[in-house]
Amino acid sequence: MTDTRTDTPIRAAGAAADTGTGYGRSPATHDARLTEVGPGTPMGEALRRHWHPVARSAGLTSDVPHRARLLGEDLIVFRDGQGRPGVVFERCAHRGSSLFYGRIEDDGIRCCYHGWKFDVQGRCLQQACEKDGGLRRGLARQPWYPVEERYGLVFVYMGPPDQKPPLPRYECLEPLGEGESYHTDWLAPGAQVLGLEQDFNWLQIFENAVDPVHAAWLHSNHSGFQFEGTGTTGFPEGYYDHTTAADRTTYHRTAHGVKYTWRYQDTKGPGGGPVDLDWSVECLLPNIIALPDFVRTVPDVRHDMLLWVVPVDDTHHRLVFSLRSADPERASSFVFGIKQNGKNGWELSEEEQQRFPGDYEAQRSQGDITRHSEETLAPSDRGVVMLRRMLRAMVDDVEAGRTPAGVAGPGEPARRVEAGLFTRAGTGSEPSVPAAAPGA
Ligand code: FES
Numbered sequence: 001m002t003d004t005r006t007d008t009p010i011r012a013a014g015a016a017a018d019t020g021t022g023y024g025r026s027p028a029t030h031d032a033r034l035t036e037v038g039p040g041t042p043m044g045e046a047l048r049r050h051w052h053p054v055a056r057s058a059g060l061t062s063d064v065p066h067r068a069r070l071l072g073e074d075l076i077v078f079r080d081g082q083g084r085p086g087v088v089f090e091r092c093a094h095r096g097s098s099l100f101y102g103r104i105e106d107d108g109i110r111c112c113y114h115g116w117k118f119d120v121q122g123r124c125l126q127q128a129c130e131k132d133g134g135l136r137r138g139l140a141r142q143p144w145y146p147v148e149e150r151y152g153l154v155f156v157y158m159g160p161p162d163q164k165p166p167l168p169r170y171e172c173l174e175p176l177g178e179g180e181s182y183h184t185d186w187l188a189p190g191a192q193v194l195g196l197e198q199d200f201n202w203l204q205i206f207e208n209a210v211d212p213v214h215a216a217w218l219h220s221n222h223s224g225f226q227f228e229g230t231g232t233t234g235f236p237e238g239y240y241d242h243t244t245a246a247d248r249t250t251y252h253r254t255a256h257g258v259k260y261t262w263r264y265q266d267t268k269g270p271g272g273g274p275v276d277l278d279w280s281v282e283c284l285l286p287n288i289i290a291l292p293d294f295v296r297t298v299p300d301v302r303h304d305m306l307l308w309v310v311p312v313d314d315t316h317h318r319l320v321f322s323l324r325s326a327d328p329e330r331a332s333s334f335v336f337g338i339k340q341n342g343k344n345g346w347e348l349s350e351e352e353q354q355r356f357p358g359d360y361e362a363q364r365s366q367g368d369i370t371r372h373s374e375e376t377l378a379p380s381d382r383g384v385v386m387l388r389r390m391l392r393a394m395v396d397d398v399e400a401g402r403t404p405a406g407v408a409g410p411g412e413p414a415r416r417v418e419a420g421l422f423t424r425a426g427t428g429s430e431p432s433v434p435a436a437a438p439g440a
């Protein structure tokens with residue numbers, strides 16, 4: 001058929017239609033091997049080969065037990081009257097009442113329903129309603145997990161008992177220097193014992209740590225400068241130039257994960273002259289972020305903190321940190337150093353969230369679990385791609401019976417963390433803590 005006015009053929013309806021519309025798309029999916037953490041899942045098994053922080057030491061008293069869901073398992077964390085921390089299943093081994101309602105005693109936790117008492121390793125010490133405290137109590141065992149305390153945190157190991165590795169040590173957290181202590185408190189309601197819980201998949205925030213260009217857009221151009229100290233004690237405003245951010249950023253594999261290095265120039269060199277600086281953030285397998293001070297940028301000092309992204313289940317995680325410092329302001333600037341329109345995130349109305357979005361709005365809105373089938377990755381996602389590749393290798397290793405990356409061996413020395421702010425060689429003063437070799 002022909003249009004008689006123009007002599008051009010009339011196409012059948014839709015033949016040249018733009019197919020980029022939303023109609024008829026395949027159902028969206030997420031990458032379960034990367035994100036799902038329950039028992040028996042590929043990533044769940046890989047994460048179970050590592051220790052995870054389950055509570056703050058200072059917050060875990062012998063007062064009451066705490067619900068501490070982790071890797072999709074409902075757990076109770078408590079400290080017995082003798083000061084020993086314990087992690088056990090929430091459901092009582094007798095007939096399933098929750099030990100959340102249990103009573104902590106000198107040597108264990110006692111279920112509210114019939115008075116069975118378990119120690120920190122789940123051994124049944126007494127069955128209150130049975131003759132002589134239960135002649136067969138030795139047959140009852142409350143499922144438990146091993147714990148260790150270090151860096152002001154209680155760590156738990158939920159993997160195969162015969163594969164239990166040492167709890168890794170980190171140079172950035174030990175030894176404590178003069179006057180230093182471990183700061184672990186988010187200073188937020190509800191975060192005193194278990195850390196700060198958020199309601200989306202753990203990998204979304206872990207990937208954010210190796211996605212530096214989001215700072216050049218979200219935290220500056222889009223929402224105004226959100227890092228406290230910007231232009232004064234912290235980054236100069238030019239740091240965030242999004243037109244050059246990608247060119248100034250490089251990504252490196254490290255001994256324990258991946259890091260980015262973001263180059264910028266400041267006037268903080270000797271005599272106030274220009275100095276070239278390298279800002280490096282490292283993600284350590286399987287779920288640790290090493291984030292230097294972003295409020296007071298002081299070059300060439302020893303790194304001082306680690307932040308764990310602990311999966312609660314597939315759609316929740318908790319943030320737990322340990323920061324070694326003699327300066328309480330360092331800890332509070334880490335906790336409160338990002339503001340949205342001058343406010344803390346939880347103080348914003350929905351309209352303010354729209355006008356001044358920050359990390360939570362960006363990451364939470366990716367979904368309970370982001371839909372990987374709907375992504376369109378670009379060159380500036382290089383760090384995300386590297387991190388996913390390393391996490392997939394970790395999962396593959398566990399499935400193949402190999403020891404996955406990140407698991408410590410016996411006698412392993414404290415690990416070097418490559419995060420920090422470093423003066424580039426040849427400008428300003430020489431770094432007292434040298435940056436890692438290129439490509440490390
Ligand atoms: S259910 Fe716990 S003692 Fe009976």
Ligand SMILES: [Fe+2]
Pocket residue numbers: 208214215219359
């Ligand atoms: Fe961010």
